[in-house]
Amino acid sequence: MSPRLAELHPYPFQKLRELFAGLTPNPALSHVNLSIGEPKHPTPQLVKDALVDNLDGLAAYPATLGSDALRQSISRWIAQRYGIAAPNPATEVVPVNGSREALFAFAQAVIDPTAPQPVVISPNPFYQIYEGAALLAGAEPYYVNCLAANRFQPDWDSVPEAVWARTQLVYVCTPGNPTGAVASLDDWRTLFALSDRYGFVIASDECYSEIYFGRDKPLGGLEAAIKLGRDFSRIVMFSSLSKRSNVPGLRSGFVAGDAKVLEQFLLYRTYHGCAMSPTVQAASAAAWNDEAHVEYNRLQYAAKFEAVTAKLGQVLEVSLPDAAFYLWAKTPSGLSDTDFARRLYAEEHVTVLPGSFLAREAHGVNPGAGYVRIALVAPLADCIDAAERIVRLVGRL
Known part of the structure; x- marks a missing residue:
């Protein structure tokens, strides 16, 4: 073992x-x-109906990249939700079996265990998957405390340069679990600058993004990149239907962002054998296409x-x-x-x-x-x- x-x-x-x-x-x-x-x-009736109407999908092996229809629905949703140009559904969107599975698998694909003492940085408190993903990828977890004095945001300035130099992946959770804190544009500006300097990839866990109060929608990582005049280099976002659409048992979400990173992640997933059922894909597309x-x-x-x-x-x-x-x-x-x-x-x-x-x-x-x-x-x-x-x-x- x-x-x-x-x-x-x-x-x-x-x-x-x-x-x-x-x-x-x-x-x-x-x-x-x-x-x-x-x-x-x-669970919304439209999701149940889409599942029943597409049971024939159980008779076919699913493609790892998912259907064009699902990726296009996700791409449209990202554009509408964040007010940015739609990501390329062929290269910048990958459907996954829930954000939990993808957050774990992503580290296995990203981390180079042959590098000297690779580091994965996580907020603290944190979603347990970040730590397990780091450890099983052969990396050292490094925890950045999220305290009330810093709006429950990670204090990036507290991380020593020697740690940044070994860092290959940074997990961000916004809105945060457990605090609900949302990263500001200045928070993203700081993190992007560090990524440019040290070359690490940012995995932005945004599975709670659709539960908010009032009209102010939580800022997303891809949205922040565009607002700061960047492209999607070294940033990917993870989202899920579990909280947004009350379907935790559907196990459906997506990863979107840097096409070069996702190309390698898709290669990993091809061997990982975790493609989404066509039946679930159809129900997922129905959910992403509806906001009511x-x-x-x-x-x-x-x-x-x-x-x-x-x-x-x-x-x-x-x-x-x-x-x-x-x-x-x-x-x-x-x-x-x-x-x-x-x-x-x-x-x-x-x-x-x-x-x-x-x-x-x-x-x-x-x-x-x-x-x-x-x-x-x-x-x-x-x-x-x-x-x-x-x-x-x-x-x-």
Whole structure:
């Protein structure tokens, strides 16, 4: 077996199961699970219909590059969403089986393990896939802390030049998981300048980009490149239908950007054997071609954030994020994030995820410690109920 497998850390939800081992939650209360970022809104009927109408696709092997129709629908969506020229669907768009699969596979294709001590930079806290992808590609993960003092954005200036010199890949998550923070144009300007200097590739994870509040759409990596007078050199974006269209089980997304990078990524995927089913491709195209269901989805999340943030703000340090469907809440003074999560589960039967499980101790601090991630994915009434239970727990502390 690969010795690199031994370097992997337990997944946050495994840690959560261990944290709750031996606890018996209050049997008088129904369980409200706000720990996992799994959308619970209904799947749009148009996606279901497209699946049923294209079941004949199950009889054919899919092409790794996907259908022209799907790539064109993705290219059109990018142009309309970000107000930029449509990427070339033949060379600058690759359909993938969800952003998670692609974020992992991308590192395997990009990293040159023969180079001296290659580095993959990740925000901290972070989506666990970034770390696992780096380790299994033979690279060293380097964590850049995202603290409140820096708008929960990575402090790129804190990275030593000796680390930049070995860096081959940088993961960006905007809107961020778990904080919901969105990278600004100045943030992108800084990162692009570093990429120009050191030659690393940027993987921009934007799977939460369509859950936002008001009219200000989160800035995307490709959009930032064009606004700064650049092309797509060394930048690719990852997006997904899971959150946008409430289809986490469809496993459908895309990677778009630098054609030279995607050419090599496509070669890797040809051997990887992860082409998307033609049936799923047809349903995916239907989803990318429709915005009405996405607008309705945003309204549902906005209602939950309006109700829940106001309640929790009475007892916790918490505020509306830039985007995404998480609240990044500071635990009460003197109570660790793990103790808070345990008591909340045992006494109020509400599950949230300790922030320390989403981060690594780096540069003398675990930037997730003292926070919990609250995923507002349950129905509105359940989210309000959970918020009231949290208020009740804090009142007893």
